[in-house]
Amino acid sequence: MANIVYIATSIDGFIADRNNKLDWLHMVPNPENIDTGFNNFLNGIDAILMGRNTFESIADMNIAWPYPIPVFVYSRRLKVIPGELKDKVSVVCGEPEEVTTMLNNKGYWRLYIDGGKTIQSFFRKDLIDQLTITMIPVLLGDGVPLFGTLPKHLEFKLASVKTVLGEMVCTTYRRKI
Numbered sequence: 001m002a003n004i005v006y007i008a009t010s011i012d013g014f015i016a017d018r019n020n021k022l023d024w025l026h027m028v029p030n031p032e033n034i035d036t037g038f039n040n041f042l043n044g045i046d047a048i049l050m051g052r053n054t055f056e057s058i059a060d061m062n063i064a065w066p067y068p069i070p071v072f073v074y075s076r077r078l079k080v081i082p083g084e085l086k087d088k089v090s091v092v093c094g095e096p097e098e099v100t101t102m103l104n105n106k107g108y109w110r111l112y113i114d115g116g117k118t119i120q121s122f123f124r125k126d127l128i129d130q131l132t133i134t135m136i137p138v139l140l141g142d143g144v145p146l147f148g149t150l151p152k153h154l155e156f157k158l159a160s161v162k163t164v165l166g167e168m169v170c171t172t173y174r175r176k177i
């Protein structure tokens, strides 16, 4: 079993700008629309746990639902999933360890944990096993942070570093045990 983060940040550690915009994620030209690794990553994942804000930002994009695997939205107050997504998305709440156990018991062993506050609540409980960050070469100055406060230091081991499209750096770390 593993809880895995796969996310893009600015150099200064933000995952969305101060208006929740993500257009800067696409600032590095990719004219041939090369898969920078996300599809390959998703092939090794059983289910996604995403924070309510991340879910709402994807649902508001008016694009075809992008995930071929079950998605669980982490929320204390969301009760209803819009009709067209009901078969693909469910709502869960509880402490990170409870939610992890509940999803593992359903047979979802490799979980993709997504959304800033959601990831932070998992880091605070030391429940992230692997972290891949693709750093986009921009300073945003303000926005939605990836990281927050922690009750203790968490050490990671470097697993790989790749340059993507010549301008972004994709770094994978695994939790030291």
Ligand SMILES: NC(=O)c1ccc[n+]([C@@H]2O[C@H](COP(=O)([O-])OP(=O)(O)OC[C@H]3O[C@@H](n4cnc5c(N)ncnc54)[C@H](OP(=O)(O)O)[C@@H]3O)[C@@H](O)[C@H]2O)c1
Pocket (backbone or CB within 6 Å): 006, 007, 008, 009, 014, 015, 016, 020, 021, 022, 025, 050, 051, 052, 053, 054, 055, 057, 058, 074, 075, 076, 077, 078, 093, 094, 095, 096, 114, 115, 116, 117, 118, 119, 121, 144, 145
């Ligand atoms: N750059 C990237 O690769 C990337 C990736 C993902 C997301 N994003 C962006 O990041 C932004 C969203 O991140 P975010 O930090 O605002 O939040 P988020 O984690 O997506 O959502 C936060 C919400 O998740 C729920 N939640 C979090 N911890 C919880 C807990 N312990 N128990 C129960 N529910 C919990 C709460 O929902 P309730 O308030 O309903 O209780 C909370 O308000 C969006 O702009 C999104 O587009 C960027």
